[in-house]
Amino acid sequence: MSASNQTTDSQLSLFGRARQRISSMMVPLIIGCALFMQMLDSTVITTALPAMGHSLGEDPVKLNVAITAYLLSAAVFVPICGWAADRFGARRVFTSAIVLFTLSSTLCGVSHTLGQIVAGRILQGFAGAMMVPVGRIVLLRSVPKSELVRAMSFLSMPALLGPIFGPAVGGFLVEYASWRWIFFMNLPIGVLGVVLTLRYIKEEASERVPQPLDVVGFLLTAVCMGTLVFCFEAVGHGVLSSGMVAGLLALGCLCGYLYLRHAERSPNPILDFRLLKIPTFSVALLGGNLCRLAVGAVPFLLAMQLQIAFGMGPFAAGLLTFAGALGALMMKMIASPIIRRFGFRRTLLGNAFLCGLSILGCILFTPVTPHLVIIVVLMLGGLSRSLQLTAVNSLSYADIRSDQMARATGLASAVQQLTISLGVALAAFVLKCSMALRGSGTLEDMDVTYGYLVIGISMMLSVTAFRKLAPNAGAEVSGKR
Secondary structure: HHHHHHHOOOOOOHHHHHHHHHHHHHHHHHHHHHHHHHHHHHHHHHHHHHHHHHHHOOOOOHHHHHHHHHHHHHHHHHHHHHHHHHHHHHHHHHHHHHHHHHHHHHHHHHHHHHHHHHHHHHHHHHHHHHHHHHHHHHHHHOOHHHHHHHHHHHHHHHHHHHHHHHHHHHHHHHHHOOOOOOHHHHHHHHHHHHHHHHHOOOOOOOOOOOOOHHHHHHHHHHHHHHHHHHHHHHHHHOOOOOOHHHHHHHHHHHHHOOOOOOHHHOOOOOOOOOHHHHHHHHHHHHHHHHHHHHHHHHHHHHHHHHHOOOOOOOHHHHHHHHHHHHHHHHHHHHHHHHHHHHHHHHHHHHHHHHHHHHHHHHHOOOOOOOOOHHHHHHHHHHOOOOHHHHHHHHHHHOOOHHHHHHHHHHHHHHHHHHHHHHHHHHHHHHHHHHHHHHOOOOOOHHHHHHHHHHHHHHHHOOOOHHHOOOOOOHHHHHOOO
């Protein structure tokens, strides 16, 4: 072979490797953007409720049903995401979900009645239940395990950034534009997501033969998930009596128990709890969900503290909490080296305490605390929670085979959906108990202090799960020898 031909082949080889590298980076970025769109949309609407109520001629309190409709729809349909990915193809389901999420966002933006808003939010919830979990399946099947930590760092950020950006973006759009733009802003993101998905993501054939839908299991999990999420939301918003909440909780637990009995007999249960026999998966699910309590609760507690207890405006408070987003972004660069240096066990054990301390540090905030101090504490919190989510998300799939990815993602997504809702409900319940003990209907800083205490201690308790990990757990993924 001549020197010129060798040079040409070498250039083509370098070009091919560069193209493959770009493609491998684009997959987690695309999935991460889809997750960010969902997380932002689910938090930004809260700030816009008063303006929406004025525009539609409805009581803003009644518009809480738009939030609940989304959460209920997502909770009901998230258990079937794994089955849908195996049955129709992960790439096809993911692309269709982005299209439906974008269209339903547009429908919400052009709505003129509460009924139209609720219908659009139900469609959004269904699309979100397919979009993010199935996107995670696409990622897991596209990325080798040696690069899983780097890829998961893109997925941990949106879960942190969405609740932080949401109030600030919502406040800005409502104040300077229109509440309808909180939905219209998803249109260009969705179009770009579909184009990039078709360009960079290939359909991977599932190694598992598609099975019929477990209809009985779907109905039981739908009632279980729906009632529990609605129960948690009712606690957070105080819209139901204690008796009705207890009844919903009992119904959800009963359906959950009946599903467990059904799953023992079913050859293809819709949520496969047999996967919990894999040590790394079960530990990551339990310990990781104690971390996700904070993902839902901390932004809520910060909003209550800064806006109600301290009297700050939503936009100003949102700018302060942006420090947490900055910390999460910074951790993206160093998460992989940290996990490779210390391994999953040592990283998760040590960082669980740092996460808890960063939450407890918010107790020290007062109306006269310098903003620089608040920014530093929130940035440290963003750093530690980003590392913890990256680690548990990567560890969850360290020992999962390719043919188990869809079922593992379905189970993990269903549990995570409950946990994040429980985080907000737990924080709201603590605030209400504190206010009741004081005999006051007005929120004060002391009430938020108890909320931080409960969530911070819950975070630290996750060490009881991570202590069960072997020292070399997930070594193939972490790269630690």
